[in-house]
Amino acid sequence: xxxxxxxxxxxxxTIFTTPSHNQKAYFSKNLQEFYKNDMSEYVGxxxxxxxxxxxxxxxxKIGDILGAKQSFFxxxxxxxxxxxxxxxxxxxxxxxxxxxxxxxxxxxxLILTAGIVDWFMPETNEQWGIYTEINTExxxxxxxxxxxxxxxxTSPTYEGVNSDIEKISQICKKHNTYLxxxxxxxxxxxxxxxxxxxxxxxxxxxxxxxLHKTAGGLNQTAILNVGYNIKNMDIELFQQxxxxxxxxxxxxxxxxxxxxxxTYLFSYKADKDISNLISxxxxxxxxxxxxxxxxxxxxxxxxxxxxxxxxGISGGELSESLFDEFQIEDELNNNTASLFLTGIGTTxxxxxxxxxxxxxxxxxxxxxxxxxxxQPHPLVKLQPVDTFNRDYMYINKxxxxxxxxxxxxxxxxxxxxxxxxxxxxxxxxxxxxSEDVDVICS
Numbered sequence: 001x002x003x004x005x006x007x008x009x010x011x012x013x014t015i016f017t018t019p020s021h022n023q024k025a026y027f028s029k030n031l032q033e034f035y036k037n038d039m040s041e042y043v044g045x046x047x048x049x050x051x052x053x054x055x056x057x058x059x060x061k062i063g064d065i066l067g068a069k070q071s072f073f074x075x076x077x078x079x080x081x082x083x084x085x086x087x088x089x090x091x092x093x094x095x096x097x098x099x100x101x102x103x104x105x106x107x108x109x110l111i112l113t114a115g116i117v118d119w120f121m122p123e124t125n126e127q128w129g130i131y132t133e134i135n136t137e138x139x140x141x142x143x144x145x146x147x148x149x150x151x152x153x154t155s156p157t158y159e160g161v162n163s164d165i166e167k168i169s170q171i172c173k174k175h176n177t178y179l180x181x182x183x184x185x186x187x188x189x190x191x192x193x194x195x196x197x198x199x200x201x202x203x204x205x206x207x208x209x210x211l212h213k214t215a216g217g218l219n220q221t222a223i224l225n226v227g228y229n230i231k232n233m234d235i236e237l238f239q240q241x242x243x244x245x246x247x248x249x250x251x252x253x254x255x256x257x258x259x260x261x262x263t264y265l266f267s268y269k270a271d272k273d274i275s276n277l278i279s280x281x282x283x284x285x286x287x288x289x290x291x292x293x294x295x296x297x298x299x300x301x302x303x304x305x306x307x308x309x310x311x312g313i314s315g316g317e318l319s320e321s322l323f324d325e326f327q328i329e330d331e332l333n334n335n336t337a338s339l340f341l342t343g344i345g346t347t348x349x350x351x352x353x354x355x356x357x358x359x360x361x362x363x364x365x366x367x368x369x370x371x372x373x374x375q376p377h378p379l380v381k382l383q384p385v386d387t388f389n390r391d392y393m394y395i396n397k398x399x400x401x402x403x404x405x406x407x408x409x410x411x412x413x414x415x416x417x418x419x420x421x422x423x424x425x426x427x428x429x430x431x432x433x434s435e436d437v438d439v440i441c442s
Contacts (some may be wrong), residue, residue: 001060003256006045006054008035010012017042018249039252047072047244048250050287059257065266066190066209067201068225070235072242078210079105080245081224084110085150087204087241088233089178090115092385094149095144095184100378101131102154103182104408105417110384118146119378122153122163128296128307129315129334129372134163136300142176150178152408156186158332158414159339160305161298162196169203178230179203184210184222188304188343191265192274207228214304214343219260221254278303278348284351289324291359296337305341312363314370326357332413335370375418375428382422382440390421391441398427403439 015022018040025035034108041047046055061072074081080356082105090096092114098106100119110117119143123132123388130440134153145150151172155163161227181199187209199207203252206300207225211217224270226238281303285295288308296307315333322328330338340354350375382390392406402424407433409419419429421440 003046003054003058003252003259005251007039007119007256011039015042033078034253035042035329037256038288038428039254040249045252046077048246048255049239049248055255058255061224062259062262063225064223065225068207069228069230070226072226072238073255073258074222074223074224074242074246075220075250075258076222076246077220079103079108080209080242081208081222082106082180082182082243083109083245085180085208085224086110086113086115086150087151087244088237089180089206091149095146097146097148097151097177099151099153100375101416102152102155103179103184104410104417105415106182107154107384107417107420111388113333114382114383114385117141117148117380118148119380120151120153121377122157124374125296126371126374127223128159128337129294130159130161130307130308130337131157131374131422132161132298133159133300134168136164136167137297139168139254140171140174142178143171148175148177148229150180152180154182156183156196156302156305158185158305159296159307160185160302162186162300162302164300165199165202167204173203173229178205178389180205181207183207185213185305186302187213187215187217188265192271192278194275194278195304196300200227203227203229205233211258211261212339215261215265216344218254218257220251220402221258221261224263244258248263256316273344277342277344278349279367280351281306281342284355288355288358292363293358304342304346306342307337308340308358309337309369310358310361310363312365312367313361313397314367318361321361322354322357325361326353328354328357332411335372341438354362373428376426378420379424381424384422387421387440392403392438394436394438397430397433397435397437400433400437400439401427401430403437404442405429406438407442408434 009080025032033435080416086109090113094115095115096115181204183199189196205227209223211221292311319330319333331341334341410417
């Protein structure tokens with residue numbers, strides 16, 4: 001029986017357990033449908049920390065759809081999935097290679113696992129101000145230099161650039177290195193021929209999907225996938241790792257939402273819906289190119305991530321004008337470009353509203369955009385685990401050069417750190433720091 005069918009069964013009993021609301025929204029009537037499905041581990045129901053019936057069957061079905069040896073439902077977001085994946089793989093002292101454009105949860109995972117990190121810098125595009133793909137030749141040489149337990153990367157990037165996961169998987173296997181792919185923004189992959197295959201089907205050992213970003217799922221719905229080719233790993237270890245981070249009171253509405261979301265994506269209707277969305281985006285781009293709008297396009301780019309720039313205005317100014325004049329909010333922006341995410345739920349009307357606004361935004365013919373800058377290669381002085389709960393002191397920014405930072409410096413979105421605790425403050429960082437900086441005491 002699926003989770004959805006289980007929740008649709010009438011609960012014909014008197015409950016004196018948690019939750020106490022008795023499936024009624026006493027003070028939030030507009031949430032009654034959510035409350036109706038907010039169950040607990042009642043007799044005959046399943047338990048996320050040790051699934052044996054409905055949850056186990058649902059995870060098996062979704063794993064088959066995604067091509068995974070095992071898929072695990074996560075109700076606390078892709079962050080929890082990443083922490084669990086890292087805990088299952090990494091032991092204290094293991095050396096890890098991680099792409100620098102990874103989400104901050106990777107840094108947090110290094111604190112929790114006591115892994116030793118080397119940062120790998122992905123390729124960049126200065127004109128668009130974005131990180132792009134992983135250079136596979138450079139990766140091969142880097143992995144040959146050390147005995148790395150795992151390589152962690154983000155693909156697609158926030159802006160939709162995909163690395164060659166199949167080639168990267170082959171390189172990692174050559175060096176006996178586990179491949180963990182943060183595929184949070186690629187939950188639609190594998191469900192339409194105009195989008196890339198998912199990371200698991202390309203040979204990744206572990207992948208993580210975030211369903212709320214593009215796939216239409218509720219916030220906090222995510223999946224941790226383990227591939228068939230993973231070696232010397234007990235699958236049960238992933239369940240144990242998830243149990244370290246997951247609440248013991250998981251949300252049944254979120255669990256059923258995960259099942260329903262992937263079941264929908266596997267349908268003919270979803271394939272058609274995604275094709276229609278891509279068709280509308282292509283029409284959107286074609287018309288706007290005649291109005292001074294330029295789009296980021298590349299063979300390895302996800303078309304559902306609309307990264308654009310308009311001549312005569314910066315990405316930040318474009319974002320402000322869209323919000324102030326048209327109440328349109330972008331996902332993020334930089335000196336030159338703005339990013340607009342689309343996915344399940346993006347309608348033609350939404351695209352038309354954005355298209356109309358972009359045509360009307362005023363520009364300055366004499367405007368010269370500033371080139372985007374990228375952070376320098378980090379100077380790691382202390383490993384992440386050695387920075388947690390350390391004594392620190394405040395000093396003036398002007399005296400902080402090459403001191404060891406105790407502060408995480410990170411724009412959000414996209415949640416990519418440009419200075420982590422334990423790293424030396426370089427001259428490039430100074431413009432982003434406040435007058436008083438907290439540094440780790442030596």
